[in-house]
Amino acid sequence: MRINFLGTCSGTEPMPGRHHTSITVEVGDRMFWFDAGEGCGHTAHVMGLDLAATEAVFISHTHMDHIGGLPHLIWTLRKLAGRVEGFGARLGGRQIPLYIPRPEVFDAVNTLLANGKGLSPAFTITARPCQDGWLYEQDGVRVRALHNLHLGPDEPFRSFSYRLEADGRGIVFSGDVKSVADFEPLIDPCDVLMMETGHHRVEEVCEYLRGSGHRFGQLVFVHHGRAILADPAGELAKARSVLGNKVHIAADRQSVMI
Numbered sequence: 001m002r003i004n005f006l007g008t009c010s011g012t013e014p015m016p017g018r019h020h021t022s023i024t025v026e027v028g029d030r031m032f033w034f035d036a037g038e039g040c041g042h043t044a045h046v047m048g049l050d051l052a053a054t055e056a057v058f059i060s061h062t063h064m065d066h067i068g069g070l071p072h073l074i075w076t077l078r079k080l081a082g083r084v085e086g087f088g089a090r091l092g093g094r095q096i097p098l099y100i101p102r103p104e105v106f107d108a109v110n111t112l113l114a115n116g117k118g119l120s121p122a123f124t125i126t127a128r129p130c131q132d133g134w135l136y137e138q139d140g141v142r143v144r145a146l147h148n149l150h151l152g153p154d155e156p157f158r159s160f161s162y163r164l165e166a167d168g169r170g171i172v173f174s175g176d177v178k179s180v181a182d183f184e185p186l187i188d189p190c191d192v193l194m195m196e197t198g199h200h201r202v203e204e205v206c207e208y209l210r211g212s213g214h215r216f217g218q219l220v221f222v223h224h225g226r227a228i229l230a231d232p233a234g235e236l237a238k239a240r241s242v243l244g245n246k247v248h249i250a251a252d253r254q255s256v257m258i
């Protein structure tokens with residue numbers, strides 16, 4: 001399995017060298033997307049990732065720093081299918097599920113996309129609502145969703161955290177959360193825990209996790225807040241003083257094998 005960090009920034013003003021949140025997980029010849037922040041399709045393509053491997057897309061919530069790149073990602077798939085020999089054939093008329101907490105937002109994306117050439121016959125994208133439990137299970141890969149409190153108690157089913165399992169491994173993506181407690185049921189055990197810092201201090205997250213007894217292999221910070229954006233080395237040192245070398249700060253266009 002390989003994790004690709006396309007964008008690692010939270011919803012700040014534009015930051016040099018950083019784009020908003022998007023991560024893909026490759027399992028064999030299939031690629032799963034988690035959030036689709038600005039430019040994610042472009043970044044994935046220039047990193048050399050195979051967009052024709054796109055199997056499913058999971059959106060944590062519909063804030064712009066998690067979904068701003070979705071129209072362009074779909075447009076890019078359509079463009080590659082029309083321009084790159086064999087790309088459309090490899091998509092093979094695939095139905096790509098888009099799990100999204102507010103499916104009506106996809107209507108707006110479709111309206112925008114219809115403004116161009118229309119959809120490609122090489123693939124279709126179907127919006128599906130998120131709910132707690134296993135959303136996707138196919139050929140040895142499964143993805144579970146759990147609602148969180150990022151948008152407050154009045155809208156608990158508008159924001160989700162995710163867990164992917166494949167090849168005997170588990171990967172957890174917090175999305176945006178009120179606290180680690182929101183998505184604790186997804187954690188144990190996992191190989192990689194991806195936690196956002198746009199709303200949290202790294203040392204508090206590390207201390208909470210140390211005290212909680214949760215079993216995770218590596219902790220990777222994503223969706224960086226201002227402290228990491230200003231001083232990644234200093235924040236990493238703080239985090240490692242609590243949890244040691246199992247903590248990492250993801251950078252844009254970084255890939256890791258697990």
Ligand SMILES: [Zn+2]
Pocket residue numbers: 010011063065066176198223
């Ligand atoms: Zn965010």
Ligand SMILES: [Zn+2]
Pocket residue numbers: 061063150176
């Ligand atoms: Zn958000």
